Amino acid sequence: MRQISFIIGFAAAAVAAPVGAQQYYAAQPYPPQGYQPQQYYAAAPYQSAPAPAPRAMARPAAPPQMVVVAQPQRMRNEMGGGFIEAIFGNGGSDRQQGYAPLSSQQQQQQQQQQQYYAAPQTPAQPIYASTGPVGGEALQNYPIDPVYERQEVAYRTSEEPGTVIIDTPNKFLYLVQGDGRALRYGVGVGRPGFMWAGTHRVSAKKEWPDWTPPKEMLERQPYLPRHMDGGPNNPLGARALYLGSTLYRIHGSNEPWTIGRNVSSGCIRMRNADVEDLYERVKVGAKVVVM
Numbered sequence: 001m002r003q004i005s006f007i008i009g010f011a012a013a014a015v016a017a018p019v020g021a022q023q024y025y026a027a028q029p030y031p032p033q034g035y036q037p038q039q040y041y042a043a044a045p046y047q048s049a050p051a052p053a054p055r056a057m058a059r060p061a062a063p064p065q066m067v068v069v070a071q072p073q074r075m076r077n078e079m080g081g082g083f084i085e086a087i088f089g090n091g092g093s094d095r096q097q098g099y100a101p102l103s104s105q106q107q108q109q110q111q112q113q114q115q116y117y118a119a120p121q122t123p124a125q126p127i128y129a130s131t132g133p134v135g136g137e138a139l140q141n142y143p144i145d146p147v148y149e150r151q152e153v154a155y156r157t158s159e160e161p162g163t164v165i166i167d168t169p170n171k172f173l174y175l176v177q178g179d180g181r182a183l184r185y186g187v188g189v190g191r192p193g194f195m196w197a198g199t200h201r202v203s204a205k206k207e208w209p210d211w212t213p214p215k216e217m218l219e220r221q222p223y224l225p226r227h228m229d230g231g232p233n234n235p236l237g238a239r240a241l242y243l244g245s246t247l248y249r250i251h252g253s254n255e256p257w258t259i260g261r262n263v264s265s266g267c268i269r270m271r272n273a274d275v276e277d278l279y280e281r282v283k284v285g286a287k288v289v290v291m
Helices: 002-016 082-088 104-113 137-141 215-220 272-281
Strands: 066-069 096-099 151-154 164-167 172-178 181-186 198-207 239-243 249-251 262-264 287-290
Touching: 172 272, 181 272, 239 272, 249 272
Parallel strands: 164 287
Antiparallel strands: 066 096, 151 181, 164 172, 172 181, 198 239, 198 287, 239 249
16 A cells, blocks of 8 residues: 555656756855855964073182091001001091182182271371380379279388388389388289299489390390380380399389289389389389399
8 A cells, every 4th residue: 555655656746847857046146145254363473571681690619629638547446557557458448528728819819709998097106015005194193993002001021111022913012111111002013924033122223214125025026126215105114223133123104004914024013103203212222022
């Protein structure tokens, strides 16, 4: 039954369309109505960000030269160390690397990299055989420890009046007055290695004495002048009492702040005001005892 229906349908289609007939369709206009062409834009050429300027780098300092530094020798139990181990031991395996010190040229280069400037200073006045600045009359009344001020004290001794006694450990000079009394002055004494003791006589007295450093002092301090005229800047001060044939003196000083200290090369130093007072009281030939 189905086959019959198909045959009938096919025959009807053949009758309706002539044999060999072709169908044609009218061409549509191009572009079609309502067509919107797409727009294309040229992309901007790619530009990379500018490279940052190279940073200024400090040139590294040349590394110090490597050297081999011998380390303390280690002893072997079986060799006993020393010369035997040096010959038959490990041949220097105990050596380590170290750094050699900078040469003088390298040190100068480092100093040139960092410069420091100090405030200008007024030139100091030359000082001879002393430790402080030199002054004039203003130092006559320089304040010192009151214990070293000139004063009369109780002092018992078997020495006759007029005798000078120097108590080196306590930095005092006593001028014996009698009746158990004495005038006491503060003094500066020899520094370690220059202290001494003994008994002498005052062999000479001089006002504003010249100073000629002895040969022994010039050997220790070759920068000292060979001679210096007397005056306020002279290390011997206003007065000097010479002790026998020795190189030692009792003299003044332009450094009153050194009274009560171990500062000299063996001489006994006093304030100028005190040595002027002692100078008038002590006669040539007076006994001087240094303890």
